[in-house]
Amino acid sequence: EKDYERKYMYAVRYELIKTCKQTGARLGRLHTPHGVIETPIFMPVGTQATVKAMTPEELKDIGSQIILSNTYHLYMRPGHDLIERAGGLHKFMNWDKPILTDSGGFQVFSLGPLRKIKEEGVEFRSHLDGSKHFLSPEKATEIQNALGSDIIMAFDECAPYPADRQYVKNSLERTTRWLERCKAAHKYPERQALFGIVQGGMYKELREQSAREITAIDLPGYAIGGLSVGEPKEMMYEVLDYTVPLLPEDKPRYLMGVGSPDDLLEGVLRGIDMFDCVLPTRIARNGTAMTSQGKVVVRNASYAEDFTSLDPECDCYTCRNYTKAYLRHLIKCNEILGARLLTIHNLHFLLKLMENVREAIREDRLLDYKKDFFEKYYGK
Numbered sequence: 583e584k585d586y587e588r589k590y591m592y593a594v595r596y597e598l599i600k601t602c603k604q605t606g607a608r609l610g611r612l613h614t615p616h617g618v619i620e621t622p623i624f625m626p627v628g629t630q631a632t633v634k635a636m637t638p639e640e641l642k643d644i645g646s647q648i649i650l651s652n653t654y655h656l657y658m659r660p661g662h663d664l665i666e667r668a669g670g671l672h673k674f675m676n677w678d679k680p681i682l683t684d685s686g687g688f689q690v691f692s693l694g695p696l697r698k699i700k701e702e703g704v705e706f707r708s709h710l711d712g713s714k715h716f717l718s719p720e721k722a723t724e725i726q727n728a729l730g731s732d733i734i735m736a737f738d739e740c741a742p743y744p745a746d747r748q749y750v751k752n753s754l755e756r757t758t759r760w761l762e763r764c765k766a767a768h769k770y771p772e773r774q775a776l777f778g779i780v781q782g783g784m785y786k787e788l789r790e791q792s793a794r795e796i797t798a799i800d801l802p803g804y805a806i807g808g809l810s811v812g813e814p815k816e817m818m819y820e821v822l823d824y825t826v827p828l829l830p831e832d833k834p835r836y837l838m839g840v841g842s843p844d845d846l847l848e849g850v851l852r853g854i855d856m857f858d859c860v861l862p863t864r865i866a867r868n869g870t871a872m873t874s875q876g877k878v879v880v881r882n883a884s885y886a887e888d889f890t891s892l893d894p895e896c897d898c899y900t901c902r903n904y905t906k907a908y909l910r911h912l913i914k915c916n917e918i919l920g921a922r923l924l925t926i927h928n929l930h931f932l933l934k935l936m937e938n939v940r941e942a943i944r945e946d947r948l949l950d951y952k953k954d955f956f957e958k959y960y961g962k
C-alpha cells in the first residue's frame with residue numbers, strides 16, 4: 583500500500599512524525615524523487631536557476647535541503663525549452679536535491695498595469711524588453727513540466743492588498759477553476775507534485791470558501807497564498823489561525839513568501855511546514871546580517887575597527903574566518919566576496935533556526951524556544 587502510494591499516487595508524500603504538545607507545530611518528512619526533506623523547512627530562493635552568490639556545494643554545506651526557482655524568470659530567460667534540452671533544471675544548474683518552482687502567477691500580477699487578467703489567462707509585457715506574452719494555467723504547467731522541478735505550483739492570482747471583497751471572491755473562484763486546468767494539463771503527476779494555492783485575501787468566509795474548494799481537489803500538497811503582500815503581521819497571523827486548520831493534516835502546508843524570523847516562528851506555531859523568502863539573500867547583498875543578537879548592519883561606521891566575528895554563536899564559514907571590520911570593508915567597496923560571505927551567513931542562520939525549531943518540536947518545548955529567541959533577536 584505505502585509503496586503503491588509512494589510510487590504511483592504522489593510524486594511527493596508527507597509523513598507526519600509528531601505534533602508538538604505545547605503548540606500546533608508539526609514535525610514531518612517530505613519524501614520527494616530527489617530526496618527526503620525534514621520539515622518545518624526554510625527554502626532558499628534561487629530565482630534565475632541560482633541562489634545568488636552561492637554554489638550548490640556551499641548550499642549543501644550550510645544544510646539547504648531544497649531550493650526554489652522561478653517559472654516566469656526562466657521562461658523569459660533562457661527559456662524553458664532550452665532548459666528542457668539541457669536535461670532539465672536539476673542538470674542545468676547542477677543541483678541534485680529537490681527543487682520547487684512557483685507558477686509565475688505572482689510575478690505577472692506584480693507587473694502591475696502592464697498586465698491584463700482574463701478567464702483564459704494573463705497577458706503581460708516582459709520586464710526585459712517589453713515584448714507581449716501570455717501565461718495561462720496550461721502554459722504555466724507546461725513550463726514547469728519542462729523544467730522538471732519536484733514541486734510545481736498552480737497558476738493562481740495572488741490578490742493585491744487591500745482588495746475589495748467582491749474582487750477577492752471573483753479572483754479566488756477563478757483561481758479554483760485555474761487549478762482544475764493545471765491538474766488536467768499536468769503531464770507527469772507521478773514525478774512532479776502539483777500544489778494547490780488557497781487564496782481569499784483577508785476575508786474569513788472567502789478564505790474558508792477557497793480552502794474548501796482547493797482541498798476538494800486531490801493533490802499532494804497545499805499552499806496558503808495571498809499573504810505577505812504588505813498586510814500587518816497580526817492580520818497575516820489571524821488569517822493563518824482560521825485557514826491552516828482547514829487544510830488536511832496528512833499533506834504539507836506551504837506559506838508562500840514568508841519570511842522573517844518572527845514570521846517563520848509564528849507560522850510554525852500555527853502548523854505551517856514550508857516557507858520561502860528572498861529576505862536573507864537580498865539583505866545580505868545590501869550588507870545586513872541576521873545574527874543571534876539581532877540584525878547587524880555591517881556597513882555601520884561603528885564596525886570599522888571591530889575585529890570580532892559577525893556572530894559569536896554562529897559556526898558558519900563566514901563567522902569562523904572573518905571579522906565585522908573586514909565584512910564592512912568588502913560591503914563598502916561593493917566587493918562580490920562581501921555579498922557571498924553575508925549570504926552564506928544569513929542562509930545558514932535561517933536554516934539553523936529551522937533545525938533548532940525541529941528539535942524544539944521533537945522535545946515539546948517550542949514555545950520556550952520561541953520566547954528565548956525573541957528576547958535575544960528582538961530584545962522583547
Ligand SMILES: CNc1nc2c(CC[C@H]3O[C@H](OC)[C@H](OC)[C@@H](OC)[C@@H]3OC)c3nc(N)[nH]c(=O)c3cc2[nH]1
Pocket residue numbers: 627628629650651652683684685686687688689735736738739740741779806807808809810811838839840858860
Ligand atoms: C513575498 N511575499 C509573497 N510572495 C508570494 C508568492 C511568490 C513566491 C515567489 O516570490 C519570489 O518571486 C516573486 C521568489 O523569487 C524571487 C520566488 O522564488 C522562486 C517565490 O516562489 C515561490 C506567491 N506566489 C504565488 N503563486 N501565489 C501567491 O499567493 C504568492 C504570495 C506571495 N507573497
